[in-house]
Amino acid sequence: MMGQHIVEVEGLSKSFVSFQAVKHISFQIEKGSVYGFLGQNGAGKSTTMRMLLSLIQPSSGKISIFGKPLKGNEKFILSNIGAIIEKPDTYGYLSGYDNLKIFSNIFGRSTSLVALDALLEKVGLKGRGKDKVKSYSQGMKQRLGIAIALLNEPAFIMLDEPTNGLDPQGITEIRNLIGHFSKNEGKTVLVSSHLLNEIEMVADSMIILHKGEKVAEGKVRKLLDPAKTLVSIETEDLQHSMSLIQESLWSKKLIAQNELKFEMEKEEIPLLVKFLVDQHVAVSNVQSNHSLENYFLKLTNS
């Protein structure tokens, strides 16, 4: 449903002089959901997020946010977005308060110490507002970045690798904060990571990017469904086996052209093997893996 989508991206591409960073990707983000961007470094996550913020001009494609095309509506759209892209860089030579004041002024929000203290408390920086940001730890900088992203009470929050450089406690706190935004405040969150388990823990839906291309998209629960399994079968006569499979209902589960590779529910594996044996095919090896995890590992190890 169009009205339920905070973000709609269609055929988005970005080419730089020597390479194509994003290749014709499309996705939609549902209102109130946590949407994950998963991919290795250089997969195109940050480039895509930068395009959503008008920091980078797309080479082609359409971006609509809050039901309006991004081009021409930048001021309205950016007024309702809070974002941290890559590192949460702020003015190190200024205090936490001064940083917040600068961005409060940009949004025309209150710069009273009470309001700023409330925000600092929300992100776990209570009592550190007067300190210069250069004295902050990485985790504190991340929290200040989130505080700045929240200044305008955005309906849509974008967090690029928000747990990078954080200790385990910091990672848990950020995860909880993301959950809080979505569940308690009804905000839509786009979060990127190169770690599958990070996305798995916070996101409702996700997209996997690899070398600028979308390789998978959907509900996290569905994509990570433990019942969905990738099955590889080796037989004595591949050609004969393949033709048997092609003529059967098992062809619907086949995911490769010249290999016996299937995606199916775990319970179906013995039935497939039985089918082949009944057809007098000598099955020499059967391997099964969790499909998405395996696929992602394969990508990240490449």
Added chain:
Amino acid sequence: MSMRKLLEIELFKISKRPRTYISFAAISAIVLIFQFAFKADGENYMNLMLQGINDSFQLDKQHAMNGYFMCYIILNTLLVQVPILVALVAGDAISGEANMGTLRLILSKPISRTEILMAKFLASIMYTIILLIWMAFFSLILSLWIFGSGDMLVFRVAGEVSQIMQIAQDDIVWRYLAAFGYAAVALTVIVSLAIFFSLFAENSIGPIITTICIVLVFTIVSNMNIPVIDKNVKPFLFTSYLVGWKGFFYIATTEDGIPIKGSMENIQSIQSSLMILFAHIGALLLTSMYIFKRKDILS
């Protein structure tokens, strides 16, 4: 968000950076050294300047070396270096933000790139003006307090002719105001140039050094006295017009050589120099806006 608020933010950021104060400290130090040196040994300097014309021109050297004269000498020396100090701040305008990673943070807020560039440009101009006021205070007000006032002598070398002009005490202050105004315009060219280079870099050293190098090379060429360069190169170098402020002190004279109060020898030259400087500012600013609006922010 209003431009005024944005300008306040930029000025606040400039005021909080230690490098901002290097220029003020440098100017104070140079001017104070000058004043000390002239107080201690100014007569030798005057003798050197008046060599060869002492016989034909009787001067009260003690009175000639007054605050107005001192300020003129200081400005002659300092206005070559001030562009370097201005480049320190203006060259950092965009590249400094890119280096800190705050450029993407600002640009992801609901402010247009044109507004950001204009705010940075105006903030750099205000910094330049404050720097000039500081310089005026030290070089003029302090010099008047130390050396006293009086008629002002202006030494001028035009080709092979040396000239001394005398400006009456009550005809000087407006010339200084005009000269500082002109210097503000000239330095705004440096601001525009430094901001322009600042767009292409992700740390401020590159644009600052590039601007300084251009100013130095162009200044050297502008000071060459070679006919072919005079005609074909100098008119196209903005540095040829940076010292146009001196024109306010070149007083017109009657046929008998008597200075005409309130006059300037060649007001058209000052006007055309100002036009050329404004054209440089406009061209650099518009080009910067065009580039910045289309720039992919990758820092």
